[in-house]
Amino acid sequence: MDVPPRLVIDDGAIARNVERIIRTTGTPLMAVLKADAFGHGPQADVVLGAGARSIGVTTIEEALALRSSGTVAPILSWLNPVDADWAGAVSSDIDLAVPGLPHLFAIAGAAIAIGRPARVHLHLDVGMSRDGAAPDDWKTLMHFAAEWERRGAIRVVGVMAHLSSAQNPDDEETTVERMRFVNGCRLALRAGLRPQARHLAATSAALSRPDTRFDLTRVGAGLFGIDPSGRMELEHAMTLDAPIVSVRDVRAGTGVGYGLSHRTDRDTRLALVPVGYGDGVPRAASHRASVSVRGTRRPVVGVISMDQLVVDVGDLGVREGERAVVFGPGTHGEPTAREWAGWAGTIEHEIVTGIGSRIHREHVPVTRPEAVAGPTAVVGANR
Numbered sequence: 001m002d003v004p005p006r007l008v009i010d011d012g013a014i015a016r017n018v019e020r021i022i023r024t025t026g027t028p029l030m031a032v033l034k035a036d037a038f039g040h041g042p043q044a045d046v047v048l049g050a051g052a053r054s055i056g057v058t059t060i061e062e063a064l065a066l067r068s069s070g071t072v073a074p075i076l077s078w079l080n081p082v083d084a085d086w087a088g089a090v091s092s093d094i095d096l097a098v099p100g101l102p103h104l105f106a107i108a109g110a111a112i113a114i115g116r117p118a119r120v121h122l123h124l125d126v127g128m129s130r131d132g133a134a135p136d137d138w139k140t141l142m143h144f145a146a147e148w149e150r151r152g153a154i155r156v157v158g159v160m161a162h163l164s165s166a167q168n169p170d171d172e173e174t175t176v177e178r179m180r181f182v183n184g185c186r187l188a189l190r191a192g193l194r195p196q197a198r199h200l201a202a203t204s205a206a207l208s209r210p211d212t213r214f215d216l217t218r219v220g221a222g223l224f225g226i227d228p229s230g231r232m233e234l235e236h237a238m239t240l241d242a243p244i245v246s247v248r249d250v251r252a253g254t255g256v257g258y259g260l261s262h263r264t265d266r267d268t269r270l271a272l273v274p275v276g277y278g279d280g281v282p283r284a285a286s287h288r289a290s291v292s293v294r295g296t297r298r299p300v301v302g303v304i305s306m307d308q309l310v311v312d313v314g315d316l317g318v319r320e321g322e323r324a325v326v327f328g329p330g331t332h333g334e335p336t337a338r339e340w341a342g343w344a345g346t347i348e349h350e351i352v353t354g355i356g357s358r359i360h361r362e363h364v365p366v367t368r369p370e371a372v373a374g375p376t377a378v379v380g381a382n383r
């Protein structure tokens with residue numbers, strides 16, 4: 001097999017999404033590159049080059065990996081166990097989200113031990129009962145944060161929260177949660193804190209609710225062409241394609257795959273494509289999915305296996321060695337990650353973050369090199 005199954009990632013599409021989002025929001029952008037940039041691989045230089053001011057990730061490990069590969073822009077890490085490597089994070093100038101008192105004390109202790117203040121963002125839960133401090137705990141958290149700040153252990157540089165229902169721009173819940181956030185920011189001021197960065201909006205709210213933008217937006221999905229609020233035309237950056245390993249001509253009524261859950265309804269040709277649920281092509285999409293062969297949609301037949309799927313290519317005359325596009329931006333009629341998500345009963349996020357390590361990655365670089373070099377240098381110089 002000359003060119004193996006591969007995921008082609010159009011870095012230029014990501015850069016254009018960044019520019020479009022900043023133009024639309026008029027607000028500094030924290031580019032969220034968690035989970036390997038939603039499965040898109042190294043993208044820090046691309047997003048910073050396109051104008052993002054900082055980077056957001058989940059774990060300290062992700063943040064340190066970015067530092068190791070040369071990222072000098074501010075990085076925030078927001079989800080870590082209470083015994084995480086706080087000293088390592090502070091030494092590497094990683095901002096840390098604080099979701100409650102145990103984390104606050106652990107971070108302050110580590111900062112004192114290494115003699116360097118931790119930059120922290122107080123993380124408030126404004127409704128979704130997930131990460132962040134519960135409203136009943138805000139006052140105590142802020143009281144102790146102010147105390148540790150006075151002692152020089154921490155600097156509270158931000159207050160953050162995450163919205164539960166922003167994918168529906170008209171949902172009243174966003175208004176309620178925004179008010180809770182405003183109230184939380186007020187409490188922080190009253191406790192004597194002076195956070196410069198109040199941030200609430202992720203992709204959906206950033207694009208559809210201007211009143212949630214505050215000092216910066218924390219955008220992940222949108223960078224990669226996903227707008228759950230459906231407000232903006234963004235570009236998908238991924239194309240997954242694979243060679244056809246073999247073809248065979250079969251009679252009408254031939255069973256296909258485990259359990260023979262599909263039988264051909266006519267004489268036809270079947271093509272074998274070597275990707276399956278072990279590579280992140282969801283088995284739940286069986287009996288609904290299609291792929292693109294020679295620019296036309298052909299149905300996936302039988303159940304999707306771990307390593308392979310079968311396509312009914314009909315009378316196209318398809319030969320082994322031709323390629324099947326599993327999904328892409330949709331610009332050439334191929335299925336999109338959104339369609340696969342629909343077939344599998346999930347969301348696009350799960351499709352793009354789920355592509356397995358067995359698939360080769362290829363990046364199409366941003367075509368304007370100066371766009372990568374320029375603003376990155378400015379971010380570095382401003383620090």
Ligand SMILES: *Cc1c(COP(=O)(O)O)cnc(C)c1O
Pocket residue numbers: 032034078162201202203204218219220221222
């Ligand atoms: C994932 C995440 C984001 C980014 O959300 P998108 O909808 O992908 O833009 C922002 N903030 C937090 C806390 C997150 O976990």
